[in-house]
Amino acid sequence: NRLAEISAEISSMGLSLRGVIEGNIGAGKSSVVNIFNKISGVEAIQESVKIWEELGILKDFYGDPKKFALLFQSVAFATRLASTSSSMITDDSSRVIISERSVWADRYCFAENLAEDGTMTEKEIKIYQIWHRILINGHLDKTVPDVIIYLRASPETCKRRQEIRARKSEDQIPLEYFQKLHSKHEEWLLKDDEWNPIAIGIPSHELSLTASG
Numbered sequence: 001n002r003l004a005e006i007s008a009e010i011s012s013m014g015l016s017l018r019g020v021i022e023g024n025i026g027a028g029k030s031s032v033v034n035i036f037n038k039i040s041g042v043e044a045i046q047e048s049v050k051i052w053e054e055l056g057i058l059k060d061f062y063g064d065p066k067k068f069a070l071l072f073q074s075v076a077f078a079t080r081l082a083s084t085s086s087s088m089i090t091d092d093s094s095r096v097i098i099s100e101r102s103v104w105a106d107r108y109c110f111a112e113n114l115a116e117d118g119t120m121t122e123k124e125i126k127i128y129q130i131w132h133r134i135l136i137n138g139h140l141d142k143t144v145p146d147v148i149i150y151l152r153a154s155p156e157t158c159k160r161r162q163e164i165r166a167r168k169s170e171d172q173i174p175l176e177y178f179q180k181l182h183s184k185h186e187e188w189l190l191k192d193d194e195w196n197p198i199a200i201g202i203p204s205h206e207l208s209l210t211a212s213g
Contacts, residue, residue, distance in 0.1 A: 018142070020102040022189060023151035024181050025173065026158035026165070027202060029100045032151065036098045045099040048079035052169070059169040069114045070124040074131075077106045081135060084142050103143050107132055109184040117180065150189050153202035155179040 021029045030046055037044035052058040052075065061072035080103050107129070115125040136143055153161075155178035162170055162178075189197045 017096045017146045019098045019147035020145040021100050021149050022105055024153060024158045024178060024185060026162035027151040027153045029151060033098060033100045042096045042098060045083050047100045048083060051079055062172045065119045069120045070128060073111050073128055077103055077132060080106060085139055102145060103136060108188040109181055113180050113184050148195055148197035150197040150199045151202055152199050155182045157202060
């Protein structure tokens with residue numbers, strides 16, 4: 001399949017490369033990261049979901065989005081930037097780094113969606129954008145990926161996969177949220193020529209990688 005071909009291509013390149021797996025909640029990102037992690041010479045970095053759950057901020061956000069939106073987006077961005085910055089391409093043993101989501105998805109999909117639907121106030125989104133811009137400017141070489149793999153699944157498929165994996169912190173996510181995030185991913189990755197992702201369609205019946213992602 002296409003993912004196996006991409007894995008083989010990356011493994012055989014012998015070059016320093018930074019890639020990112022993008023997609024909606026439940027699209028299968030964590031599962032794909034696990035696949036890449038088994039390839040020699042590839043370092044795969046998963047999202048900091050365990051940290052968010054230990055802090056309780058993920059469940060807080062889904063329980064009361066307006067109250068916790070800025071706080072959660074700030075924590076998500078900070079942990080993502082920290083994991084990205086700590087992974088340096090220094091030698092042949094880790095010449096390829098694959099991350100689950102990027103700091104750009106944080107802004108262009110999640111934060112912008114929360115701003116557009118009024119969950120984050122105008123003042124909150126301005127605060128978020130200011131410190132996002134300040135911190136990103138010091139880490140552009142580590143945050144701009146060479147390759148983006150976009151797992152393109154329908155909101156309905158993502159919702160079903162999310163329900164099957166049954167994370168306690170995600171038991172309050174409505175289908176409408178998946179639909180809005182799907183639209184933001186499409187707008188960001190497929191309508192903006194700057195990013196040029198490798199898009200992989202996820203069939204509606206493909207529910208076999210639902211343990212994570």
